[in-house]
Each structure stands twice: as structure tokens, then as C-alpha cells.
Amino acid sequence: MSEQVYEIQSTTQRPTYTYSHEVCEYWQTQNYPWRTEPEIDDERKAVLKRHSDIAPDIQHGIYPFKHIEPRLSRADIEWLLATYQGGHGPIEWSDPGQQSRNGLDLRGANLIGVDLSGLPLARLHGGLTESERANTTTKQRAMAAIHLQGANLFEAHLEGAFLAGGHFEGADLSRAYLQNASLMYAHLEGANLRTAHLEGTFLGFAHLNGKLMEHHEYERVRKWKEDFPQSLPPAHLRFAFLDRATNLDSVNLGDEHFGFVSVVDVRWGDVNLAMVNWEKIHMLGDEYWLLRHKAGDGTRQEQNENLRDYRRAARANRQLAIALQSQGLNEEAAHFAYRA
Secondary structure, eight states: OOSOOOEOOOOOOOOOSSHHHHHHHHHHHHTTTTTOOOOOOOHHHHHHHHHHHHOOOOTBOOOOSSSSSOOOHHHHHHHHHTTHHHHTSSOOSSSGGGGTSSSOOOTTOOOOOOOOTOOOOOTOBOOOOOHHHOOOHHHHHHHHBBBOOOOOOOTTTTTOOBBBBBBOOTTTTTOOBOOOOBOOOOOOOOBBTTTTTTOOBBBBTTTOOEEHHHHHHHHHHHHHOOTTTTTTTOOBBBOBBOOOOBTTOOOOEEETTEEEOOOOBBBTTOOOOOGGOOOGGOOHHHHHHHHHHHOOOOHHHHHHHHHHHHHHHHHHHHHHHHHHTTTHHHHHHHHHHOOO
């Protein structure tokens, strides 16, 4: 945020701020520690209110914020959360009594490249639920998917969110809280899921592989995020937290062309690994990256870095082999133990 004067308007007396840290300090005093932007003006509030009143229509792909102009910003999302459900505010996932509340409906919304880090987005409605997906077409499901390509979701709270088919290509989901969220069929190509909490997360049929984005799709994203790459590597799962409730049914972990998902130091937590087709995973992303990028001038620093990368790749293979063997998947375990 640039150093300029921000005027925060409201019926209550609020100061004029010169620096962004003063904005954050103000919201801290108002018990909104996750707010970092000056409050939107009354005209924008009226626009958001009108859109909030739009009744969703799954058949025709009509959702409250799908076609809003200008598109949603972080400041908009902060205000929507603060005033959600008549001022009850966002869902506090740590309170079991709130876990049945419906979250903010952002189906079909364009949030490409937006900074949503640290926001309380639990139970967010960013795609169709299982019951809503019944008797719908592929087109209808696509129209409901949220667009978060290249977005910053660092430490965002997305527990219990409905994100089926969502677009997270190149997004930063590191340290995000995704427990019990639905990411089935979600596009996570190039996403950073390092240290993300995926306990109980439904990742069935999700795309964590790399890909070359189609021209029309790439142009749309680049309109909002100019430095977005057209060729995306597989997702990074390093240090991610999984457990026996995490669903990996038919998840796509990569291919020989773009490489495979990096899984070094993943906390596997008794996740059912039999649901993954390991025959398609010839090597882990940690090793694939090493073999494709190994280079250097032979200096001591290069030698140390290469040794570190080799150890990391060996560790990833060994860790997965142990996890597979513990579940009786001995043939698959032997393959990765050999690679280690």
C-alpha cells in the first residue's frame, strides 16, 4: 500500500490515516485484526448491498458477485465479512456452534491476483456443494467456480469452504487453513500449498499437476496479473498437513512432461494413500526438479546447494516409501525406496 492519505468514512468518528500500519492499528482497536484496508465509501457499499440481494440461479449461472464492476477488491471482501448476516460477521470455525452457518457466497467471482491473506473465509461458498452438483451440467458447474488464480491466500481461513472446481492456478495457499474444505476437481496447478492444513480436506479429482494454460484462459488471468506464467509447474505440498480424513481419491499429482508434485516433509498422517494411482508417478517432484535444473559452476556454494537438493529428494522418496509400506502398499513403497 503506497504512502498516501486514506479517508475512512463512517457514521462514527474515525481519523484520517497517512500510513497503512495506522489503518491496521485502527482496525485492531475495533476488533477486526484481519482488516488492513481503509473502509470503502458509501457508494461502493450500496453497490455491494445490491449485489448481495441477487438470488443465485444455478441453472443460468447467476450469482451475487459474478459480474460486479469493478471487480471485488480486498477492501470489498473485508466490508462484506464485517457486515455479514446483519453484522454477525464472519464464521469463527473454532466455535462448533458456528460451523453450520453458511459462508459468504462468492461463486463465480473474479478474485484473480487479489490479496486475501489472513482473511476469515471459513465456509466460503466458492463452488457447488455435492447436493448442488447433482443434476447439473459441466457448464453449470464451471459457471459457479470461483476464480482465484494468482491470489494471495497466505494464512487464509478457508475451513469447511465449498471450492469444488475452483481456480487456484498459481495461488499462494501456504499456511492456509483448509480443514474439511471441498476442493474436488479444483485447479491447483502451480499452487503453493506449503505448510497448508489439509486435514479432512476433499481433494478428490483435484488437479495438482502442471499445465500450459490455454490462450483465452491465460489472457484473462494476465489482464489482472501481468507477471502470471503461462506454463505452470505442479503444486508444492512441502510440510503440508494431511490426516486419515483427507481424501486423495484420483487426485492428479503430475506427469512426465511438467513434472510431479513436491512432497518432501509432508505430514502424511495416515491419509489413505491407496486412493492415489502411484503407477503414474515415476518420480517425485523433488527429484524431478533436481534432475531438470541441476547445474552450476562447480563452486563450493554450488556443491553445497546440490548436496542439499539431493538430500531433500532422497528424503522425500524415503518418507513416502515408509508411509506407503505402513499401509501395506509394498510394491509402491519399494519403487520410491529404490529412488531414495
